[in-house]
Amino acid sequence: MMDVERSSLCNCVVNFLLEENYLLTAFELLHELLDDGRDAQAIRLKEFFSDPSHFPPDQISRYSSLRVLDPQSLLEEKEAIEEKLALSDYELRLAQEDIVKLKTELQRKEDLTQDKSSEPSVSNHVNHAPEIHRQKRDAPFSDLGPLKANERKDLNCTVKEYLLIAGYRLTAMTFYEEVTDQNLDVWENSPASVPDALRHYYYQYLSSTSEAAEEKISMIRENDSLKEANESLNHEKLCLMKNKELAEGQINALTKSLEATQKDVKDKENLTQDLKQALENQRKELNDCRAEITSLKMHIEGSSSLQNPVAANLDSTQSEAIESYKEEIKSLQMEIERLKAEKTNISDLVDSSCGDKEAIQTEEKVVEMDDNRTQISHHIEPAEVVDSNTLVMPVQTFDNSTPKPEENLPESSMNPSNSTDGFPDGRNLSQQEEKPLSEDSGLHLNSENLGSEPVPENMGLATIQILADALPKIVPYVLINHREELLPLIMCAIERHPDSSTRDSLTHTLFNLIKRPDEQQRRIIMDACVSLAKNVGEMRTETELLPQCWEQINHTYEERRLLVAQSCGELAEFVRPEIRDSLILSIVQQLIEDPATVVREAAAHNLALLLPLFPLMDKYFKVEELMFQLACDPSGVVVETALKELLPAIINWGNKLDHILRVLLSHILGSAQRCPPLSGVEGSVESHLRVLGEQERWNLDVSLRMLAKLLPFIHQKAIETCPFSSVSESNGTLLSNSILELYAGGHVEWPAFEWVHVDCFSGLLQLACLLPQKEDNLRNRITKFLLAVSECFGDSYLIRIMLPVFLIAIGDDADLTFFPPNIHSRIKGLRPRTAVAERLAILGVLPLLLAGVLGSPGKRQQLADYLRKLLLEGATKESRSTTHNMDIVNAVRFLCTFEEHHGMIFNILWEMVVSSNIEMKISAANILKVIVPYIDAKVASTHVLPALITLGSDQNLNVKYASIDAFGAVAQHFKNDMIVDKIRVQMDAFLEDGSLEATIAVVRSLVVAVPHTTERLGDYLLSKIFQLTNTPVSSTDVMRRRQRANAFCEAIRALDATDLSANSIRDFLLPTIQNLLKDPDALDPAHKEALEIILKERSGGTFEALSKVVGAHLGIASSVTSFFGESGLLGKKEITELPTEPVEALQSAASPAAAEDTRFMRIMRVTDMLRGKGKNPEETHQNQ
Incomplete structure (x- = not known):
């Protein structure tokens, strides 16, 4: 391998030298090779230098007399250099001299070639032959462009380095001298500057392709263009920075101007407050005057209506009194006119300062005067109200026979409820009425006259006063369930009492009538408050009712805070509009932060009631923020109220559906994207999936529910803004094919309709590709929303719009005929471009396509066709990977969460089961395994088990093993005896096969089901493991034995955690453990230790644990446990039934301290063994 690598590197250097026309170096390298x-x-070098086309023979013979290097002498010199390293300096100097000679010879050769005019063509051919050869070699790579200076430098340094490493020192020196335009001793730091560079280049070349090289070159060019763009952006940035500085200067100037304006506004507000205060004072004076004048008027009317026997004698006196009254009335009328003028001036000032047009219009009406009913608004001191002498003197002569004044008074004056002027605003009247007239006048009335002639107005006020004084004392002694019967009295006293402090006290009693009122009692109290607010008007509601209620916003009991929340919604109608969206809204905002769920729910409900009463829209975004806060509340009740009541109220009030939808989509995607990735491996599928926390999962679920609640509003707005409303529809629906055809023309915009399939679907697809497989609840929410969309917009929309979007999103082809041309690019942009994106589409989008788009009621047949194509035709493709198949299986699993699709899925599964394709059968087994949790016992017996039995009898082992796993899933989810019996029969058939793989598959599939299945199946598994461990293992392969032992150990440990019967422990569990311990080479150390502990606990170790418990309770020394232990008397008696040799071996290997069994059931099982058995104290003492 090293020789091949060395030859390849050498060939690379030879090619480079010839292509770059470094002939001297190539010639030197030839000799050294x-x-x-x-x-x-x-x-190749020999062929090149011996080629007559490069070097003609006549030219070579002409230079034959020139001195050339002797290879033999060079070899001898090389050997001498290797033996004597001290001569290295001499070798270097000799080489340099040779290089000088060769350069001289080359120069002479070039001069002679130029002088030979008789052979121009030959010389020209010789000079240009290497260049032609290099151009030929460069031809395939002509698109790479000429070598840049840095590239040539890197290649030259690489070749020099290789020549030195390979030992071709003379060639290296020749190359160094031949490259005159570059300094090869200095190689700057660059990506190409690496040790042993040529080998690295070679390896990189072998591991790459021409396409990759072309791609890299294009990336380099793109990088250059990006650098240029970056420079332009930097220049633009500088310009923007300058503009920013100018803008900041303008902002500073505007800020100063704003501060000055705010200061002026504040000054004006202060002035307004002062004027309002002055107005309030004038209003109080006016009310006091009204009360005083009313009292005077009643006295006048009473005096004029009196008829008595001595009236003739008192005419002159009475006339004088009347005249004095008239004079007093005239003076008061003049005072009223003066107050009216002052009030008008104050009103004008208030209107000019703050634009408040409401305060004066309703509260301060001009008091009209007439002859019969005079209303006077001037404050009169009590001493000035009546001339006591003129008032009382005629009264003193009355006797018992005189008619009572109250009999002659009109009914209206006797009924306090009919008086419009006296009680509500007469605050000083109570002070006047508290003093009898006799005291004011200094005269004494006899008791008869005083009792027989009460003044009616005094009597009404006195009654209210008595009621107000008595109620606070009565309320605590009335049963809580009957206190609401006092409400009419409390309301009457609050409404008619003239003193504000007393009214405040009574209002406090009203709100605190019941310590912790229930829902019905709160309703009664709030109805009373509403009725009271209607009667007393806006000002008193604001100044008396609401403050008493809001004082309890931080009360300890949540029932009181609920009253506050209810008052915000129900009393807002009776206050000024500017109070509703300021003070009341701030109170609601504080209640939304309340720790009690019921209070937050009431706040959401009453905020929905409050919104239609807001006069302006300037608080819209604050209200919308509160709505999203309530929608993401951790309590489901609060969320339900926010979605059902508050969300529609905000849409109807604000009419900003577009803004809510944008915020909602952003919130949905942001909640998922902020979660950490499932894996940190960059570029993997798991790095795109997100691990959702509980809060994020809840927020996403609520956001998707909100989106579903908004769907009717979206549909309504799409219908209202349809630009094709003139088209007649035969089917009565708006979104028919003709409408969609007009929409596809792209001539008009329809943003409300386009938002659904462009923005909404795109956002949901992004979310689906972020959700891991286990997030079925969120995927189910998305599916239900898609089904609702298809139901709202109709089948035409589903087929023409929805289906193409989702088909493209999973990578299939679709018809975009019904989409406008301007959005084609956005729809096509949903198609996955990479392998990772394709798998994410299968994981996230395919389940939505099956269940949410094709799963609509009218598209069942189309769903069946698509699913059959996906499972049957797709399984025959050899290019489809196992991972891809499992992703499709997962999509089908999600479809099975909808029960209405089970019949169609089982029909397709039977086609796959009876197919001859192996992959199709394995896929069928995998689908049957994953859909088990979503079916009932009847479907499992009639559909799943027959299909699995058919697959289990298949001759292909992979199909058989896949069906074994599916049987385990069935056993895990069903405890039906008939199903368990069928599973046992099939497992027996698998075990009869005798193969190790089948045995391990059966054991592991049943182990998973052990914690969830019946005791019969656990005993069956334990007996089978016992039989298998009793059978000697003929295999000498330690790895296969270890696989078998590991599967058995895992099963034993799982079974030990269940409640096994005593017979199963004695007959199967303990012998099985002993059999496994006989082959220690096959046991993992961890499994071996666990088996030893189980054996000790299930046999003798139980006695030791029990003795420790008993000794702790009776105060006996813990060493008495040796009597019950493995070496104790009882321990020996209890384990005599077991084989002695394995137990003795185990006892010798186990640690002295036996594991203590803390299970109560195990202690109880050995109590019978302790009964009737004596304990030998001497033996116990010896053991101690």
């Missing part, structure tokens, strides 16, 4: 006896490598 002849000196070394390498005539085979010198043949």
